[in-house]
Amino acid sequence: SQKIEQNSEALNIQEGKTATLTCNYTNYSPAYLQWYRQDPGRGPVFLLLIRENEKEKRKERLKVTFDTTLKQSLFHITASQPADSATYLCALDAANDYKLSFGAGTTVTVRA
Amino acid sequence: SAVISQKPSRDICQRGTSLTIQCQVDSQVTMMFWYRQQPGQSLTLIATANQGSEATYESGFVIDKFPISRPNLTFSTLTVSNMSPEDSSIYLCSVQVTTDTQYFGPGTRLTVL
Numbered sequence: 406s407q408k409i410e411q412n413s414e415a416l417n418i419q420e421g422k423t424a425t426l427t428c429n430y431t432n433y434s435p436a437y438l439q440w441y442r443q444d445p446g447r448g449p450v451f452l453l454l455i456r457e458n459e460k461e462k463r464k465e466r467l468k469v470t471f472d473t474t475l476k477q478s479l480f481h482i483t484a485s486q487p488a489d490s491a492t493y494l495c496a497l498d499a500a501n502d503y504k505l506s507f508g509a510g511t512t513v514t515v516r517a
Numbered sequence: 518s519a520v521i522s523q524k525p526s527r528d529i530c531q532r533g534t535s536l537t538i539q540c541q542v543d544s545q546v547t548m549m550f551w552y553r554q555q556p557g558q559s560l561t562l563i564a565t566a567n568q569g570s571e572a573t574y575e576s577g578f579v580i581d582k583f584p585i586s587r588p589n590l591t592f593s594t595l596t597v598s599n600m601s602p603e604d605s606s607i608y609l610c611s612v613q614v615t616t617d618t619q620y621f622g623p624g625t626r627l628t629v630l
Contacts (some may be wrong), residue, residue, distance in 0.1 A: 439619075448521075448609050448621035449560070494559060503548050503613045504575075507559040 407432040411495060411508040418485055419516055426480040426511045428495035433506075435497040438471055438478050443492045443510065452493075453480075485515045519544055519614045521622035529628045530600055537596045538625045540610035545590035548613035551583070554624070555606045566593040566610075600629045 412427040428438065437456045441449035455462045455471040455478065462469050468481040482489050492512045496505040520543040530536050540549070549566040563583055565573040572585035587593045597604050607624040614620055 441621075446624075446626070448611075448624045451618050451620065454617045503619065504550065504562055504565065505560070505619065506562070509559045 407499065407506070409433075409495060409497060409506055409508040411493075411511045413511065414509070415512045415514065417514045417516065420485060420487060422485055424482040424485050424489070424513050424515070426482075426493055426495075426513070428478040428480065428508055430476050430497060433476070433497050433499050434473075435499060436501050437498060438469075439496045439498075439505070440467075440469055440478075440480050441494045441496060441507075443494060449494055482513070485513075487515045487517050490514050518618075519546065519612050519620045521610060521612060521620055523608075523610060523622040523625050525625060526623065527626040527628075529630060532601050532629055534600055535596055535598045536600065536627060537594050538608050538610075538627075540593045540595070540622055542591045542612050544614075546612040546614060547590065549587065549593050550611045550613075550619075551585065551593070551595045552609045552611060552621075553606045554609065560609065563595070563608075566595075597627065600627075602629045605629045 408431045410429045418424050439454045440452045443449045453469045455469045466483045470479045492510040494510045495508045522541045524539045551563040552560040554560045562575050563578045566585050566587040568587045584596045605628050607626050609624045611619050611621045
């Protein structure tokens, strides 16, 4: 069966450090993978999309990698700030039809 | 980008009743979806809301329980019918604006007693 697994439910880090989140998938061959941020009581907000032919993508303090051989994406928040505290979701479009399957999310808490 | 609003933002309902959730987008979009997020869980796709035709439901979701309307390219409704406590969730609509980006509404938090 198809699975999307994100690492540990919660990640607590010190301000200024780098947070690294993992998204592993099985029985998918996605053309791209997306990362979203979700704050409590709000809908997900799109952050980054990385395509199967891209190894790495950056946006400000965010960096995403995509290894289709390992079937894994890593999401990095560098120089983390308390405002980065949120739940981060990875999502796949299995059939290239914009219907997204989401991982369970990783909740990041950045301590000042 | 797209600005999406949902009504109501939250509601508390009695079991056996129905609730209709509205989703309004500030621009015309082709692809619109409805998701459910159960407490402590991630998002699960319920259906694709098709303009001018019946919605396309994902496995485990049926039209009798979750009827959907899409009268035009900026508006859709999702009804949660004959509710039970297991339907307590956040319901979100989303739209695909570009090939890269899907925008989500703020969600409707439903509690069924």
